[in-house]
Amino acid sequence: MVKTSAGLLPYRRLSDGGFEVLLGHMGGPFWARKDAGSWTVLKGELELGETPHAAALREAGEELGLELPPPSAPDIELGEVRQRAGKLVLAWAREWPQPGPDLAQARSNTVEIEWPPRSGRRIEIPEIDRVAWFVPDEARRVVVSAQAAFVDRLVEALAG
Secondary structure (H helix, E strand, O other): OOOOOEEEEEEEOOOOOEEEHHHHHHHOOOOOOOOOEEEEEEEEEOOOOOHHHHHHHHHHHHHHHOOOOOOOOOEEEEEEHHHOOOEEEEEEEEEEOOOOOHHHHHOEEEEEEEOOOOOEEEEEEEEOOEEEEOOOOHHHHEEEHHHHHHHHHHHHHEEE
16 A cells, blocks of 8 residues: 655745745754755654645644644645555645744654664654755755655646
8 A cells, every 4th residue: 555645835925025934954963964955844653544735734834833824815735646655645745924934843752763773772853954945956955855845836826
């Protein structure tokens, strides 16, 4: 069975007419020194009976540890992508009004992993160790490769 995740790509408009997206850097020792390909849409797996959009909002809130802004318009559906390992990811975008959240207050939920792999030792890590705003070109460079399509789709949606 294919694992399915749903996520939210918050964005904020800039005074020059452009915009930035909010991405999370994956937590834990494997990702600690990586940049390109180690940032992600705020996402997670659906719970039993949960709609993908509800899961996207729940997961974004959990991974930010902050309250999401209420929607000023319907969230933008960004479709789905299949990541290299086979996971299906569905995403939506929501505008975050200026000035946006205080990122210093962001605190992700934690997960337990085995580290080092096959060691039998378990450690607790934040799912997301930091968050940052990126203009689309920079977001495409740092985000998990398949998820760059979400940035492209948001660019198209906001241009149209």
